[in-house]
Amino acid sequence: MLWIKNAYVIDPAQRLSGINDVLVKDGVIVKSAGSLQPADVLEALEAQRLDDVLQVEGEGKYLFPGLIDVHVHLREPGQEEKEDIRSGSRAAIKGGFTSILAMANTTPIVDNRALTEFVRLQGERAAMARVYPIAAVTKGFLGKELVEMMDILDGGAVAFSDDGKGIQNAEMMRLALEYAKLTGCPIISHCEDDSLAGHGVMRKGEMSARLGLRGIPASAESVMVARDVLLAAETGGKLHIAHVSTKESVQIIREAKKMGVDVTAEVNPHHLIFMDKDVSLTDASYKVNPPLPSAEDQIALLEGLLDGTIDMLATDHAPHTWEEKTRPFAEAPFGINALETVLAAVWQNLVLKGKITPDQVIALWSVNPARRFGLPGGTLRPGSQADLVLFDPEYREMISAETMETKSQNTPFLGQEMQGFPVMTIVGGKIRMAGRKLLDNKEEA
Ligand code: DOR
Ligand code: ZN
Numbered sequence: 001m002l003w004i005k006n007a008y009v010i011d012p013a014q015r016l017s018g019i020n021d022v023l024v025k026d027g028v029i030v031k032s033a034g035s036l037q038p039a040d041v042l043e044a045l046e047a048q049r050l051d052d053v054l055q056v057e058g059e060g061k062y063l064f065p066g067l068i069d070v071h072v073h074l075r076e077p078g079q080e081e082k083e084d085i086r087s088g089s090r091a092a093i094k095g096g097f098t099s100i101l102a103m104a105n106t107t108p109i110v111d112n113r114a115l116t117e118f119v120r121l122q123g124e125r126a127a128m129a130r131v132y133p134i135a136a137v138t139k140g141f142l143g144k145e146l147v148e149m150m151d152i153l154d155g156g157a158v159a160f161s162d163d164g165k166g167i168q169n170a171e172m173m174r175l176a177l178e179y180a181k182l183t184g185c186p187i188i189s190h191c192e193d194d195s196l197a198g199h200g201v202m203r204k205g206e207m208s209a210r211l212g213l214r215g216i217p218a219s220a221e222s223v224m225v226a227r228d229v230l231l232a233a234e235t236g237g238k239l240h241i242a243h244v245s246t247k248e249s250v251q252i253i254r255e256a257k258k259m260g261v262d263v264t265a266e267v268n269p270h271h272l273i274f275m276d277k278d279v280s281l282t283d284a285s286y287k288v289n290p291p292l293p294s295a296e297d298q299i300a301l302l303e304g305l306l307d308g309t310i311d312m313l314a315t316d317h318a319p320h321t322w323e324e325k326t327r328p329f330a331e332a333p334f335g336i337n338a339l340e341t342v343l344a345a346v347w348q349n350l351v352l353k354g355k356i357t358p359d360q361v362i363a364l365w366s367v368n369p370a371r372r373f374g375l376p377g378g379t380l381r382p383g384s385q386a387d388l389v390l391f392d393p394e395y396r397e398m399i400s401a402e403t404m405e406t407k408s409q410n411t412p413f414l415g416q417e418m419q420g421f422p423v424m425t426i427v428g429g430k431i432r433m434a435g436r437k438l439l440d441n442k443e444e445a
Pocket of ligand 2 (some may be wrong): 316318
């Protein structure tokens with residue numbers, strides 16, 4: 001049993017934002033209420049002695065429902081030199097994520113029930129963050145044939161996506177959304193038209209011209225966003241747009257929502273923090289797909305996030321080896337490693353700069369993802385599973401291979417001291433991290 005005291009509790013689902021105590025028993029939240037007395041605690045927990053209750057002092061810290069990241073690449077099976085389900089889910093816990101959704105672009109691709117079950121089971125074995133598999137939309141990501149969706153859903157998938165690659169064939173996407181209507185399970189679209197993206201490596205514009213790098217025009221994304229919301233309108237299927245990065249995409253999603261289309265969207269923090277101007281030929285850690293936006297696009301992304309057009313934050317955690325990411329910019333793979341640095345990055349660059357409030361961050365990264373993907377969590381309401389994060393806004397940490405659990409270091413923050421980290425992460429009442437140290441096989445609270 002747990003008694004977390006005097007923390008600043010943020011629970012947007014209950015419109016709770018203030019100093020409170022939270023009680024946990026048998027993996028479930030029992031109570032979240034104003035300052036409690038020992039007698040209240042014993043009564044609520046049906047405990048005999050205070051000695052049976054672990055007391056955690058939360059003064060000066062925030063307590064919120066565990067973050068849920070709907071876009072993570074864990075690389076297992078097949079690319080374990082970059083990451084595996086164990087290292088990735090350990091990184092998630094350090095970063096404040098109690099649930100992560102694993103993308104299907106592994107080797108082989110997760111396009112059948114057996115592989116879906118494998119990902120789920122590896123997550124359970126790691127016993128850190130909850131790992132939910134996302135399966136491919138098309139077999140082998142070839143865009144030719146749909147996967148066996150019903151069978152895969154029975155295997156534990158919570159969404160379908162060919163993320164890493166856009167579905168080029170419009171009829172294939174239409175069909176996938178027809179099935180999404182039947183299953184009620186969202187299709188996550190990686191919107192990228194290959195004919196427009198070509199062999200581009202960064203956003204097309206003045207900066208790409210100056211650096212002499214091939215550009216990806218903004219239309220490579222927004223053309224497919226327009227196509228997909230029209231297909232979602234026609235079929236009634238649930239659509240979620242991954243990593244929105246252009247102002248046109250934001251505008252199209254805004255209009256689609258007004259029309260009543262069942263569409264949601266995510267933005268990645270790196271698209272809110274970095275821009276095309278940050279790209280340097282000598283540092284491929286800024287190479288990501290979709291590419292870093294223009295200043296104008298970035299303003300539109302933040303506006304979209306604040307007015308509800310964009311529903312959630314998601315990392316697109318994309319680990320790659322050191323060898324791959326130290327290649328020349330044009331040859332390195334796309335992707336930023338994010339799980340362990342992203343909350344501090346959002347804290348420093350968005351919250352402390354007054355662009356977004358802590359309550360909005362929790363709504364966007366916990367409440368809304370839980371609702372859209374039908375997952376437990378996202379609230380501290382009594383009776384909910386006890387997935388919790390205690391966050392210290394003052395805690396500072398140097399970002400290095402030694403301090404991180406992930407196998408890869410492809411982050412622009414490497415070597416920097418960052419501020420604002422989780423100091424305790426609890427999953428289903430089990431303390432998985434305390435004082436920045438992971439705890440294996442901890443007893444249930
Ligand atoms: O930057 C990216 N990396 N974008 C993607 O869509 C895929 C991802 C990866 O798998 O590395
Ligand atoms: Zn991705």
